[in-house]
Amino acid sequence: MSELERGFREGLGRIEVLPAPVTPIAPEAIVALGEVAKRRLRRVRTLLVAAMVAVLATAIGLAGALLEGGPAGDVVVGVPSAPASSGPPLVQPAPEDPSTGEVLVDDPGLLSVNGVGRGPTALSVDGDTVYVLDPVVGRIVVYRDGTKTLSVFSPVEGTLTGILVRDGVWYLVVDGRVHAYELRGSDLVAGQDLPAGVAAATDVTRLIAVADDIVAVRQGGEWLLVAGPGPLPVAPDVRVGAAGDRLVVQDGGFEVEILTRNPALSGSLVARDADHAWYEIWDTRRDDTGGSTSQGYLYEFTRDGGLVATYTYPISAAMAADRTAAVVDGKVYWLFVSQDRAQVLLLHPSQAGATLPTASTLPEGFRKVRYDTVDTGQRVELGVPESWGEAYSPPSDYCFRSSFDFPDSPYVDTNHGLDQHHADNCAALTPARQALHVSVTDPSAVVAGRPWDGDTPGWKQWSSTIEGVVVTVTGRTSDAALARRILATVRVTT
Numbered sequence: 001m002s003e004l005e006r007g008f009r010e011g012l013g014r015i016e017v018l019p020a021p022v023t024p025i026a027p028e029a030i031v032a033l034g035e036v037a038k039r040r041l042r043r044v045r046t047l048l049v050a051a052m053v054a055v056l057a058t059a060i061g062l063a064g065a066l067l068e069g070g071p072a073g074d075v076v077v078g079v080p081s082a083p084a085s086s087g088p089p090l091v092q093p094a095p096e097d098p099s100t101g102e103v104l105v106d107d108p109g110l111l112s113v114n115g116v117g118r119g120p121t122a123l124s125v126d127g128d129t130v131y132v133l134d135p136v137v138g139r140i141v142v143y144r145d146g147t148k149t150l151s152v153f154s155p156v157e158g159t160l161t162g163i164l165v166r167d168g169v170w171y172l173v174v175d176g177r178v179h180a181y182e183l184r185g186s187d188l189v190a191g192q193d194l195p196a197g198v199a200a201a202t203d204v205t206r207l208i209a210v211a212d213d214i215v216a217v218r219q220g221g222e223w224l225l226v227a228g229p230g231p232l233p234v235a236p237d238v239r240v241g242a243a244g245d246r247l248v249v250q251d252g253g254f255e256v257e258i259l260t261r262n263p264a265l266s267g268s269l270v271a272r273d274a275d276h277a278w279y280e281i282w283d284t285r286r287d288d289t290g291g292s293t294s295q296g297y298l299y300e301f302t303r304d305g306g307l308v309a310t311y312t313y314p315i316s317a318a319m320a321a322d323r324t325a326a327v328v329d330g331k332v333y334w335l336f337v338s339q340d341r342a343q344v345l346l347l348h349p350s351q352a353g354a355t356l357p358t359a360s361t362l363p364e365g366f367r368k369v370r371y372d373t374v375d376t377g378q379r380v381e382l383g384v385p386e387s388w389g390e391a392y393s394p395p396s397d398y399c400f401r402s403s404f405d406f407p408d409s410p411y412v413d414t415n416h417g418l419d420q421h422h423a424d425n426c427a428a429l430t431p432a433r434q435a436l437h438v439s440v441t442d443p444s445a446v447v448a449g450r451p452w453d454g455d456t457p458g459w460k461q462w463s464s465t466i467e468g469v470v471v472t473v474t475g476r477t478s479d480a481a482l483a484r485r486i487l488a489t490v491r492v493t494t
Contacts, residue, residue: 088248088255094281094297094310094350096261101314101334101345102467105130105143110342120342123335125328126165128463130344132335135160140170143344155181155188164207164214167480171214171226176202178216178226198224209328210272212481217268238267238279247281254305261285265294271327273488274481275363276308277301278327298325298332300349309349329464330488363485369412373469375444376494380469383489384438385482390414393437396452399426410436417445428455436479438486441470466492 110120110132120141122133130143138160142150154160154174162173169191170181178198181188193199203219213228217235225232236251247258247267258267260283270278281297296313311332313325325347326333332347362368366383373380391407393415398404406429416439439451450472454461462483463472471490473483 088257089305090246091256091258091299091307093259093261094299094312097312097350098314099311099347099350101347103146103343104333104346105132105146105342105344107132107141107143107148107342108340109148110134110141111337111340120335120337122161122163123326123333123344124163124165125326125331125333126167128465129165130333131163131165131170132342132344133160133163140172150186152183152186152188155179155190162204162206164209166209166214166227169227171207173204173207173216176204178204178207180227192227194227195225198226206268208269208271210269211274212484233272236269236277238269240264240266247279249279251277251301253303254301256301256305256307258299262295270298270325273330274485275303276330276488277303278325278332280325298327298347300332311347312350313347314345329462329484330490331464331466362489366489369438371416371440373442373444374416374418375442376468378443378467378469379493380440380471381489381491381493382438382440382471382486384412384486385410388412391435391437393439393451394429394433394453396426406433407435407437413437413439413451415451416440416442417447417451418442428457429453431456431458434459434474436475436482437473439472439474441472443468462487464490466490467494 120132120134122135124131124133128144132141132143134141138154138157140152140154140160140163141148142152154172156172156174156179158175158177160172160174161176162171164171168182170183170188172179172181178194178201180191180194182191183189198204198216201216201218201224204216204224205219206217207226208215208217210233211228213230213233214226215233216224216226218224221235223232223235234252236249238247238249240246241248241257241264244263245260247260247264249256249258249267251269251272258279258281260281262283262285265282265284267279267281270280272278277300279299279301281299282294284292284294286292293315295315298311298313300308300310302308311325311334313334314336325335334345334347336343336345362383365386367386367388369382369384371380372378388410389407389412391411391414393413394404394406395401395415434453434456441448441451449470450461450463451474454472454474458476459474460477460480461472461474462480463470464487465471469492471487473479473486475483
């Protein structure tokens with residue numbers, strides 16, 4: 001309880017216990033009581049003034065927030081207020097209307113070899129490359145920028161049920177076993193050795209990314225560490241509630257109950273990073289023909305249980321509940337299959353379930369950065385470490401300029417690609433002229449896409465595109481984890 005609130009309560013208490021009228025007493029006693037009353041009155045006035053200041057400050061804060069168009073404090077969407085003793089917070093069902101999305105891949109050819117209404121069942125995303133799993137013929141189809149670039153068959157016989165590609169390594173689940181491959185030319189060849197427990201497992205159902213680790217989930221829910229620095233992350237507890245109208249999620253420091261509109265079917269963790277966790281929920285509803293249809297939703301939480309966003313899957317009658325989403329760098333990808341279409345969508349959060357990051361949803365030690373685009377009226381917000389400064393990244397014609405101060409410490413780039421390029425044949429930056437930084441490329445930039453300065457030996461770029469805005473982190477290969485944390489905070493609004 002704050003000092004102001006304590007003062008307010010004490011002031012109210014003083015008012016309630018002021019003495020009631022009493023029988024006449026001696027004059028000298030009246031003088032003494034008068035002095036006491038004066039002191040009490042002064043104390044009450046002080047406390048009431050403090051309370052009024054607290055109320056006024058709250059009102060000013062609320063008014064300021066409303067004028068800025070934002071919440072008056074941390075807002076958890078869909079979690080109604082409840083007494084602390086009422087149990088885990090209740091999360092209201094996600095909106096019924098399907099989430100909209102940007103079409104990244106549209107390839108009806110994925111359906112042609114399997115017959116109408118059948119098609120791919122899983123996907124993975126690594127950088128700007130999309131991998132679509134077609135288990136019927138045992139192939140993986142690869143797309144870059146929406147264009148098909150490769151179709152490769154699984155090196156091992158069996159039914160493909162899962163795929164996760166991370167930093168060039170292809171992890172496949174075939175008949176319950178995990179295999180690791182690397183692409184050589186147009187073929188997959190055996191890659192890194194897997195841990196003995198993973199290699200021996202024959203009942204793996206899926207692979208998930210948990211921060212920098214890759215985890216195999218066995219039947220029954222046991223987790224196995226496939227790759228990553230470890231140690232093995234702790235698996236959450238996800239179960240259907242006793243009444244069948246909710247999913248109960250217990251994940252480390254938080255527990256919530258997610259209500260469903262229809263009978264609950266199942267729930268599972270799709271991805272988790274240092275700051276957020278994404279849970280997929282399925283329920284079943286009656287369709288227009290009197291049959292039942294599975295409906296899927298995705299809920300994004302902070303690691304302390306705050307609801308950040310919800311997604312309602314666009315479902316068609318040809319879809320099955322095992323087509324889960326992929327979450328990479330905080331972005332949600334969905335494989336949509338209908339009678340005549342096979343698409344990969346970058347889903348947008350449902351309007352009723354989306355909030356911009358606040359201080360409570362950014363990673364600890366981060367601060368918010370804001371940029372307004374020049375022509376498109378978009379606002380870009382993201383988080384960076386508090387120690388980062390601001391600087392202008394080297395333009396591609398730096399070698400033709402009379403002088404340029406190369407940043408030497410991590411920074412937020414103030415060069416948004418709007419600088420005219422007078423030359424493009426300057427040498428790549430040396431490591432001595434590089435510094436870890438994040439860049440927001442304006443949609444109106446002279447050269448769209450990633451910044452030019454990513455070719456420094458030993459350096460790499462991690463990028464994410466939202467609503468035409470490209471956000472890129474440029475750093476050493478060892479900065480991968482931090483880059484992913486930064487990209488996970490990006491939000492673009494209009």
